[in-house]
Amino acid sequence: MPPVPKPSTQKPAMVRRSASKSYLDQPQNSQPPADAVRQPIQLRLTDKELEEEQTRMLSANCPSAPDNIIHFSYRDKMFKADGLVSQTEFHISVDGPYLFADESYGYNNYKQEAKKEELQRNQFNFSNRGTQASIPLPKDQSVATNPPPSETTKGEFNRSVIYDRYKEQKRMQAEGDAVGGDGKKGKSAVIRQIGDEHDDPLVFTSGEGLSLETQALTLQKASDNSISAICSLSAADLALVSNALLLAERLVAEILFADVVSDYKFWSDPSDSYKQEGSLLPLWKFATNFKEVLGIKTVKPVSCIQFHPKFHDLFAAAYGSFEFQSTSVFPPSCLSVFSLKNPFYPERIIKTPVDILCLDWHPERSDLLLVGLYDGNIAMYNAADGTQIVISDSSTGKHTEAVWSVRWRKDLVGSNSLAFFSASTDGCICSWTLVKTDLRLVSKIDVRDNMTDADVTQPISSGKDAGLSAQATTQVTTTRLHSDPLNPDLAAAYTSATEKASKSTLHTKPQILITQKNDFDSQKRSAEIANQTSPTAGILSISFNPKYDWLYAISTDSGIVRLCSTAYHNTYVQTFCQNGHSMPVYGISWNTFNPDLLVSCSEDFTCKIWKRDRATPVYTVDFGRTVSDVTFSPHVSTEIIAGTADGKIVVYDFNIRKETPLCIQTAVPIAARLTKIELSKSFPIIAVGDSQGVVRVFKLSPNLLRRHVVEQPKARGPNVKTYTQEELAQLSQEGEEQKLEEFVRWCIKANSASGID
Structure with missing residues (x-):
């Protein structure tokens, strides 16, 4: 009988159901789990607490990421907590089979895979395509055109009729040469002559009395031993051919520049409706081939640009160098008359013996063009045929230095006389008149630089009374102010003084002047003494007032702007030097809407707006760079357009913004320097000249024309x-x-x- 096992004396362990795993989570065929063994320090929950549902939430925060990282901030000199901690948790990372091409083993494998199979050439039937000559395929092209017009005529035609026709043509050609040539019959350039009574009428012969060497020179440009048919034309026929060629050239230009012409007429910047600023649209570019015209390879800057007062599509561009110390000789130069209808070639080219620094069109006679030369002479040309009318010399009087400005006298434009002013850096303003074919010097004014307001010694009179003598005008009472002329008390004193002066026989209209407080006679004497001891001031520009034709302004190389009168040559109307320019003034321009305002630009980086009854500038604009030229807009009263030396066009409209410009745009290349600008009075375009001899035309956008x-x-x-x-x-x-x-x-x-x- 087997032994009976003894009962265990050890107590069974207490097993409870885990709260973290539910019975429903187990497979259906499994047994209910036994209670787990808990540690004494573990939290024990009741059955009710275990049956409560707990909400589980997923977040992007990594539970293992540290949240207490501290770094030392060297900027704040203290420890700061770093909240930017990487929340990425890698559970598994498997490297792929790809290799980077920049790695050594990856690049070698890439080269081996990319290596192409080398072509194995066969010596029996191998042929290289590159050594075979290609056979061009024939192509047939045809164009359908209208048949030429044909006419049916009847008449007698024989050898005698041909002979008579040739004799008649020869006679007409001889008459045309006698009339159209330089008055010298038989010395025309026509070399084609038809045979006479002893020659065959169908054979071309050379000119009578010409040597064999002359015949060889005249026929050297002929091809295939034949003479060009244009050589047999008269002067009138040559003019017709020239006009036909010009018309054909304009037609070709119109076709090639159709897009530019369309922009010139209809372009409007669509972005202007969303902003206050404006822009400039480049249209055409005009240049002169100096090697073809002057015979030397050179580049000349554009020294002056001016639109024609009558034919608004024409403008003249003069060329002259500003590097006066680079050479001691006077190189030849030219001026070109361009048309907006033909950007290919100038309408007229006039060669001059020296460089040109200024020019001016006559306001009424559209063919007269006045130019000032670098050697101090003044020349007058006929722009219709390019001939020179007259030029000054040492006998008639000339400037000793370069002529910087020439202007026709507006007060004598309606008369038959041709009178004009010229200004030079020798400190003289000369008044000239043309009598028949002689150029006469009428008067000469020496401008002295005393840098004071003592130059004002005469009142401002109206244009009707500008012809009175200086002795008569001294009888007019003039109010001299030393403060603001708009002061009511001073204005009342001025009114009473003018009422007393109106009782005299001279009915002049004096205006307020800004002078010193001392007596008029003593001031005049001090001005004369100062002028005698002061050095001369070089004059750089002249500008006539658009309303008062007797009043004009001048600018000097010392920074002074002065108002002068055509009636009083020995005195100045007004001098602007208080808070004025400190360097040479390159350009001045009057306002067409208010004849009392003018603007000046200088090398001291500023443009100043002056008013005729004030000694100090009304407004000053600092550009930060040299201002080469400035002009008031003829379309908008409160707008000025300036060109800086670094090639920028700056447009200010003070009615919209007084501190910042509406447009700053580069108009010339970086290698070039802007020299002159000219605004058209008829079209919204501006011409800009540079130091490389190129004139560029731009169109102003609508935001720059807010009239x-x-x-x-x-x-x-x-x-x-x-x-x-x-x-x-x-x-x-x-x-x-x-x-x-x-x-x-x-x-x-x-x-x-x-x-x-």
Whole structure:
């Protein structure tokens, strides 16, 4: 009998169901799990607490990522907690079979795989395609055109008729040469002559009396021993052929530049409706081939540009070097007359013996062109045929230095006399007149630089009284102010003084001048003494007032701007030197809407706007670079356009923004330097000249032409007034003048508040 096992004396362990694993999580065929053994320190939950449902949430935070990293901040000199900790947890990472091409073993494997199979050449039937000559395939091309017109004529035709026709042509050719040549019959350039009575009428012979050497020279340009048919034409026929060629050239230019012409007429920057700034659209580029014209390979800067006052598509460009110390000889130069209709070649080219620094079109006689030369002479040309009318010399009088500005006298434009002014850096303003074919020097003014306001010794008179003598005008009472001329007390004193002066026999219209407080006679004597001891001031530009034809402004190389009169050559109307320019003034321009305003530009990086009754500038604009030229816009009263030496065009419209420009755009290449700008008075275009002899034409966008516009009333009816085109233009002109007046008043108030005046 087997032994009976003894009962176990050890107590069974307490097994409880785990709270972390439910019975439902076990497979269905498995037994219920037994209770797990818990440690004494483990939390014990009741059955009710175990039956509570616990919500599980997933988050992007890694539980193993540290959250207490501290770094030392050297900027703040303290320890700071770093909250940017990587929350990425890699559970598995398996490297793929790809290799990087920049690795050494990867690049070698890539080269081996990319190596192409080398072609095995066969010496029996191998052929290389590159050594075979290609056979061009024939092509047939045909163009369908209209048949040439044909006519049917009847008449007698024999050898005698041909002979008579040749004799008649020879006679007409001889008559045309006698009339169209230089008055010397028998010495024309025509070398084609038809045989006479002893020659065959169908054979071309050479000129009578010409040697064999002359015949060889005249026929050297002929091809195949034949003479060009154009050589047998008369002067009138040559003019017709030339006009036909010019017309054909313009037609070709119109076809090739059709897109540019379309932009010139209809282009409008669409982005202008979303911004205040404007832009410039490049249209054409004009240049002169100096090697073909002058016979030497050179590059000359554009020294002057001016649009024609009558034919608005024409403009003249003069060429002259500004590097005066580079050579001691006077090189030849030229001026070109371009047309916007033909950008290929100039309409007229006029060669000059020396460089040209300035030019001016006559306001009424459209063929007269006045130029100032580098050697101090003044020349007058006929732009229609390019001939020289007259040129000054040492006997008639000339400047001793370069002529920087020439201007026709506007007060004598309507008369038969041709009078003009010229200014030079020798400090002289010369008045010239052309009597028949002689150029006469009428008067000569020496401009002295004393840097004071003592130059003002005469009142400003109206244009009607500008012809009075200086002795008569001294009888007019003139109010001399030393402070703001808009002061009511001073204005009342000025009114009483003018009422007393009106009782005299001289009915002049004096205006307020800015002079010193001392007596008029003593000031005149001090001015004369100062002028005698002061050095001469080089004059760089002259500009006539658009309203008062007797008034003109000059600028000097010492930074002074002065107003002068054509009636008083020995005195100045006004001098602008208080808070003025400190370096040479290159350009001045009058405002066409207000004849009392003018703008000047200088090498001291500034442009200043002056008012005729104020000694200090009304407004100053600093460009930060040398300003080569400046002009008031003829379309908008409050707009100025300036060109800087680094090739930028800067446009200011003070009615919109007074501190920042509306447009800053580079107009010339980096290697070139901007020299001159000219704004057309008829079209919204601007011509820009550079130091490489190229003239570029740009069109202004609508934001740069914000003129005061008056529209017709939208309401209709018998009581609603409608305006004509002339009335609308007049209202627009008045609106522009009002804008400009408001800007001037604002400038005066700002200057008074800042203590400038």
